Amino acid sequence: MTAAVRAKGASRTKVDWFLLFMRVALLSLIAIGLLAFFAQQLDPNNAFARWRHGGDAAHTLTGDQYKGLVVTGLSQGAMYGLIALGYSMVYGVLGFINFAHGEVFMVGGFTGFIMANKLDEAGYWEGGAFIPAVLFTILVCTLVSMATAVIMERVAYRPLRGSPRLIPLITSIGVSFFIQNAVILLFGPGAKGYPSNPDWLQQKRSLLGLVEIEGIKIVVIVVAALSMYALWYFVERTRTGKAMRAVSEDKEIASLMGINVNRTIVTTFAVGGAMAGIAGILWGLLFRSVIATTGFLPGIKAFTAAVVGGIGNLGGAMAGGVALGGAESLAPLMLLEPLGVEGASQLRDAVAFTLLILVLLIKPTGLFGERLSSEDRA
Amino acid sequence: MTTTAELVTKGAFDLDWRKVARLGGLTALGLVFIALAGMPVGLDSRILIEKYLSLGYVSLLWLSLIMGWLMGKETLLEGMTATRKSSRDAVGGACVGALGGLGLAILGLLINTFDLRDPLVNWSPQTLDILTFGGGVGVVVVWIPICAALGAVGGALHLAPPKVAKATIAAILTVLMTAIFATFIVDVVSPLDFLYSKNRELKLGWALVLAAVAVGFVFSGGGQQLARVKADYHNTTGPAKTRQTAALIVVSAAVLIIIPQVAGKITQELMANIGIFLLLALGLNIVVGMAGILDLGYVAFFAVGGYTTAVLTSPNRGEDWPGWFPTLPWWGALMVTVVVASLVGLFIGAPVIRMRGDYLAIVTLGFGEIIRILFLSDWLNGYFNGAQGITNVPPADFGVFEVKGTDPRSVFYLVLVFAALSIYVSWRLEHSRLGRAWMAVREDESVAEAMGINTVNVKLAAFVVGAILASFSGAIFAAKVGSIFPTSFLILVSIIILVIVIVGGMGSILGVIAGSVVLVGILGGPKQPGLLQEFSQYKLLIYGALLVWMMLQRPEGLVPNVRRTRELHQDEFLQDAWLKGQVDTGEEEPAVEGGEVR
Amino acid sequence: MNRLLDIQRLSVSFGGLHALRDLNFHVDEGEIVGVIGPNGAGKTTFFNMISGMVRPTAGEILFEGESLIGLDPNQVTQRGIARTFQNVRLFANMTILENVMVSQHCRTKQNAFGALLNTKGFKEEEAEIRRNAEEVLGFFGTRLVGYRLEQPASVLSYANRRRLEIARAMATRPKLILLDEPVAGMNPKESAELTGLISKLRDDWGFTVVMIEHDMNVVRDVSDRVVCLDYGETLAQGSFDEVSNNPAVIEAYLGRPLEKKA
Known part of the structure; x- marks a missing residue:
């Protein structure tokens, strides 16, 4: 890669000027959007708002709406973060984007749907034993997703070790396509509904008197944080975790040091898969519905989160997830709506992708990214 | 090029059982997946050969054939020992096929006993119906011999004389293609209508005739002639090649x-x-x-x-x-x-x-x-x-x-x-x-x-x-x-x-x-x-x-693309160069001589 | 003699590690300069910096009186500096001919339209490119021509890959050619031959040559001037004999007495 960030005094080509223009344009758009938002909060009927809304006043956001958006963003972001961990770890160890990781997440969600419905039929879900039932479901989802990721590695990626770096990426696109359509064929194309959660989870609860949150969102955030902590402990404190870090530095040297590289790679996939599985069931509990294409967009967004946080950096992945979730939930109403964009919430996905482009333009290593261990990791 | 692998003769039942188990398991999994993905049911309405074969059944049949063939496949490596082709390959193929058939049979029995239709949309009586050919549940067992036979045929392709093997493949492909592309064929050459019944189903008689034609083509050396024409085209150079192109x-x-x-x-x-x-x-x-x-x-x-x-x-x-x-x-x-x-x-x-x-x-x-x-x-x-x-x-x-x-x-x-x-x-x-x-x-x-x-x-x-x-x-x-x-x-x-x-x-x-x-x-x-x-x-x-x-x-x-191939198979390419005597030793060599080698 | 390359107080550091510190260096037109120094002395970094692949943190590189700082590698090549790589980096799947043809990119200018319309200019330029390529390859005798022209670079022997790299650099029609360990991995016979060719690069082709080399025989035989680097600084420069007898150089190479020469 030619240096993306150039030294001072570097000669600028037309492309550089264009990129500079894009950076400035995107950043000033954000700045103007924010200013317009603050202006509209202070005076909904200011001149700018009237101009952008065709003469009408803007709608202000109430504090509760605002808090609601933050919490939604946070819980969504926590799930992106969990999925992003898998991308980040696989990228760290094998140096390629496992495009099919989103499907691992979807498989988790589907397993959750099957388990939840079966348990509901047996009367364990909404009835008495909700908590053990959910814990059991989470366990099963984790295992199934883990198995999916491991089989994927064994069948599709292991034979490609050492081939040009785009080859496994293309393969993973195929894997993603295959899994998605296999699920459609096996379980049908429609959306699958989860049984309803018990009331105490759906109710809004006040948190320290500051925000009212639905219980389920608290659960999502707490479970994500716990999983994240467990993962951190695993990677930083255990022998296997050390082996993983060694392999991501240099596979060859690691194997010379007596580390079983293949097993370590499988472990990486398994752990990443487990995180995605947890994210899958959380997604199901939160939105109460999964569909075979559920994995696609969250998958790409989780990758975005991993890049935003700095790929290969686990804390960064989580932070990137939260940042992305927040941006996605806040930006339409805090940036685009004040600028007079109609139907701004339709542009959520576009916001996520724009964030990816923006981060790569301004700080290609991500928010917390360090230099990768070698410039061109092949 | 001939490889000089040392050939060993092994008894018909002296199989690599791990390989059998692996391929057989894959076949079974594959067949169960195909069945549960709904292909047999979804494709059953498309009849390929009138009254005898539907696309739905083809979707269940092809796998055993290929897996049986894979069972006998062995890469000959210079200086390594290899097994002489014998009835062992057919037996191996049959075992693989039988395992696959067993998978289907078990699936059939399970569908009959349990109801998993809730998550699995194709866990249905229709699927069972296809698997039992419309008969009682016990009929599913028939899949074991069917798949075994197909696997055996696949394995036997290795030991048949090359011409026979080619003729078999040609016959199968011709019949399948003619049946699958029925609409297209009739659409382009409407007089060929007579091959098919009114629902564009290939008539059995004509299917046999087509198979015979394909076999005849192979045995009359038609394939070789085609290959020769192609090779000629590849070998011509200069203005002649431009003209031909x-x-x-x-x-x-x-x-x-x-x-x-x-x-x-x-x-x-x-x-x-x-x-x-x-x-x-x-x-x-x-x-x-x-x-x-x-x-x-x-x-x-x-x-x-x-x-x-x-x-x-x-x-x-x-x-x-x-x-x-x-x-x-x-x-x-x-x-x-x-x-x-x-x-x-x-x-x-x-x-x-x-x-x-x-x-x-x-x-x-x-x-x-x-x-x-x-x-x-x-x-x-x-x-x-x-x-x-x-x-x-x-x-x-x-x-x-x-x-x-x-x-x-x-x-x-x-x-x-x-x-x-x-x-x-x-x-x-x-x-x-x-x-x-x-x-x-x-x-x-x-x-x-x-x-x-x-x-x-x-x-x-x-x-x-x-x-x-x-x-x-x-x-x-x-x-x-x-x-x-x-x-x-x-x-x-x-x-x-x-x-x-x-x-x-x-x-x-x-x-x-x-x-x-x-x-x-x-x-x-x-x-x-x-x-x-x-x-x-x-x-x-x-x-x-x-x-x-x-x-x-x-x-x-x-x-x-030539270059891509090189990129992806660099080792093999180097081996080829070595076998052609074009190894680069770094020594100066007269260019003319090398030119002749090429 | 004209000063072709003039480097003043060049420094670069990678996160606190000074790869080069206040390096002064110059090359006159028509010179062959040998750069020596123990492993890790910053020699390749030095080349990377001249060719624009690494940006210096401070200092100035003047080529024919103009600064190269901030130019992209392709612009540096365009100005007339070509290089080879220590760990041979050919386009392994392109043919030998194509390897040399493609490096004439910056000296040719036909665009897509010429190719599409197959204009006279396009045909002439293609013929010219091919002629140049064969001429450059002919520099190494018959090794790289004939049927080899159409073979991928990956089939070449190690020594021939080094030769092809030099040919590829020559094809960019440079004024200054930077050779990074040109004889590494060659046997004595091959390296003696290449030594002769390096002199010819200057005498017949008019290139100025800067060469990093560990093989002291080669350095002695061709260099007009030798520069020794260590820890990113110039330790000594002058004729081969001066440098090789310089106590600082001997210490850098030998460390303490009674150790074998690196």
């Missing part, structure tokens, strides 16, 4: 012009669709195959082409366009479209061009989605009509002849012109200064940069050329369909084009043509039906599986 091009052009005249609507429509995807694939081939940039948002340019043309030609283009905005005829709109597409190519290309290959892939995918979301959004509803799309795109009027969707033949001719143009462009560029620079960038970007190539400009050029070719396709698509909706431009389209390029052979123009014809022709495009209309549900699954399989087994594609 020219003749070949003229003949294929003539065939392409004549077919739509004699064939019916179905074929014309099919050929038009193939052409539209061929244009896209040729463009992506320049970006991915030649310059090595993995662009997953390629559909964006298709969309831009389609929307620009629609906006410039349709009266229903959205209310917010200013009054002075012109309405142009199709060809006028095409000029603007090309300019707009190149600009969008630059706009998308510039920010991503310095990124690493894999980041670039995801970011382009993001751009592809952003563009679709924008076309769909309320925000730009006044310009692009959101989900309603732009309707009433008028036909392309060339005075003497009009290109419109209701007349697929006209669309095909238009596509043909543009495809010829694109092929010419790809071919000329590949062997030019720019093409060489693309190659160098694909091989090693930083060295290319150090050798004086402005990699940014060169890659941007690839993006723009790709964008222009895609916009041609979009413009024709707009005129053909007569309306443009955001849903025609899903990421799916990008992926399918990528599969076409990869299956055909990255960087190989012939490969891309072959890829479009085979994939779009048989399976169909993202929404366009192919010859196997019944496959539409399974199409995407097959695309995904094909992509993985190609990457694992034959990454260079069906019709590989």
Whole structure:
């Protein structure tokens, strides 16, 4: 890669000027959007708002709406973060984007749907034993997703070790396509509904008197944080975790040091898969519905989160997830709506992708990214 | 070349049982998956051979045959021991097949006993019905001998004399092809009607005749003659080769012009669709195959082409366009479209061009989605009509002849012109200064940069050329369909084009043509039906599986580009050079002598 | 003699590690300069910096009186500096001919339209490119021509890959050619031959040569001037004999007495 960030005094080509223009344009758009938002909060009927809304006043956001958006963003972001961990770890160890990781997440969600419905039929879900039932479901989802990721590695990626770096990426696109359509064929194309959660989870609860949150969102955030902590402990404190870090530095040297590289790679996939599985069931509990294409967009967004946080950096992945979730939930109403964009919430996905482009333009290593261990990791 | 592997004779039952278990297990899993994915039920209505064989059953039969063959397959390696081909291979194949059949039988029994229809949609009486041939549950056991027999045949292909093996394969393929392509065959050559019953089911008698013809062809040495002609063509050089190539091009052009005249609507429509995807694939081939940039948002340019043309030609283009905005005829709109597409190519290309290959892939995918979301959004509803799309795109009027969707033949001719143009462009560029620079960038970007190539400009050029070719396709698509909706431009389209390029052979123009014809022709495009209309549900699954399989087994594609092959099989290539006596020892050697070796 | 390359107080550091510190260096037109120094002395970094692949943190590089700082590698090549790589980096799957043809990119200018319309200019330029390529390859005798032209670079022996790299650099028609360990991995016979060719690069082709080399025989035989680097600083420069007898150089190479020469 030619240096993306150039030294001072570097000669600028037309492309550089264009990129500079894009950076400035995107950043000033954000700045103007924010200013317009603050202006509209202070005076909904200011001149700018009237101009952008065709003469009408803007709608202000109430504090509760605002808090609601933050919490939604946070819980969504926590799930992106969990999925992003898998991308980040696989990228760290094998140096390629496992495009099919989103499907691992979807498989988790589907397993959750099957388990939840079966348990509901047996009367364990909404009835008495909700908590053990959910814990059991989470366990099963984790295992199934883990198995999916491991089989994927064994069948599709292991034979490609050492081939040009785009080859496994293309393969993973195929894997993603295959899994998605296999699920459609096996379980049908429609959306699958989860049984309803018990009331105490759906109710809004006040948190320290500051925000009212639905219980389920608290659960999502707490479970994500716990999983994240467990993962951190695993990677930083255990022998296997050390082996993983060694392999991501240099596979060859690691194997010379007596580390079983293949097993370590499988472990990486398994752990990443487990995180995605947890994210899958959380997604199901939160939105109460999964569909075979559920994995696609969250998958790409989780990758975005991993890049935003700095790929290969686990804390960064989580932070990137939260940042992305927040941006996605806040930006339409805090940036685009004040600028007079109609139907701004339709542009959520576009916001996520724009964030990816923006981060790569301004700080290609991500928010917390360090230099990768070698410039061109092949 | 003959390898001198040492042959060992082994008894018929002296099998590698682990391999048997592995392949057998795979067969069983595969068959159960196929059954539960609903292929037997979904495809049962398509009868291939009247009264005897439906596509649904074929979907269950082929796997055992291939797995049985795989069981006996052994790579002969120089100096290694290998097993002499014997009835052992047939036995092995039979065991593998039997395990597969056992899987199906167990599935049948399970379906009969438990009800898992809740999550699994095909856990149904219909599936059971197919598995039992409409008989009682016990009949499922029949699958064990059926699959075993097929596996045995597959294994036996190894020990049969090569001619017999070839004849068997030829016979099976001929019958299957004739049956599967029934609609197409009758559509092109209507007198062949007599082969089929009125529902386009191949008659058993004719099936046997066709098989016999295929066998006769192989035994009369027809295959060898074909191979000889091909080899002759490959070995000729100089002006003679140019002449032959020219003749070949003229003949294929003539065939392409004549077919739509004699064939019916179905074929014309099919050929038009193939052409539209061929244009896209040729463009992506320049970006991915030649310059090595993995662009997953390629559909964006298709969309831009389609929307620009629609906006410039349709009266229903959205209310917010200013009054002075012109309405142009199709060809006028095409000029603007090309300019707009190149600009969008630059706009998308510039920010991503310095990124690493894999980041670039995801970011382009993001751009592809952003563009679709924008076309769909309320925000730009006044310009692009959101989900309603732009309707009433008028036909392309060339005075003497009009290109419109209701007349697929006209669309095909238009596509043909543009495809010829694109092929010419790809071919000329590949062997030019720019093409060489693309190659160098694909091989090693930083060295290319150090050798004086402005990699940014060169890659941007690839993006723009790709964008222009895609916009041609979009413009024709707009005129053909007569309306443009955001849903025609899903990421799916990008992926399918990528599969076409990869299956055909990255960087190989012939490969891309072959890829479009085979994939779009048989399976169909993202929404366009192919010859196997019944496959539409399974199409995407097959695309995904094909992509993985190609990457694992034959990454260079069906019709590989020479250079790609080298890249992916460098070791084998070196071995070849060694065997040809062209080992480079670094010693000076007279060039003439080497010339003779080649 | 004209001063072709003039480097003043050049420094670069990678996160606190000074790869080069206040390096002064110059090359006159028509010179062959040998750069020596123990492993890790910053020699390759030095080349990377001249060719624009690494940007210096401070200092100035003047080539024919103009600054090269901030130029992209391709612009540096365009100005007339070509290089080879220590760990041979050919376009392995392109043919030998193509390897040399593609490196004439910055000296040719036909664009896509010429190729599409197959203009006279295009045909002439292609013929010219090919002629140049064959001429450059002919520099190494018959090794790289004939049937080899159409073979991929990956089939070449190690020594021939080094030769092809030099040919590829020559094809960019440089004024200054930077050779990074040109004889590494060659046997004595081959390296003696290449030594002769390096002199010819200057005498017959008019290139100025800067060469990093560990093989002291080669350095002695061809260099007009030798520069020794260590820890990113110039330790000594002058004729081979002066440098090789310089106590600082001997210490850098030998470390403490009684150790074998690196």
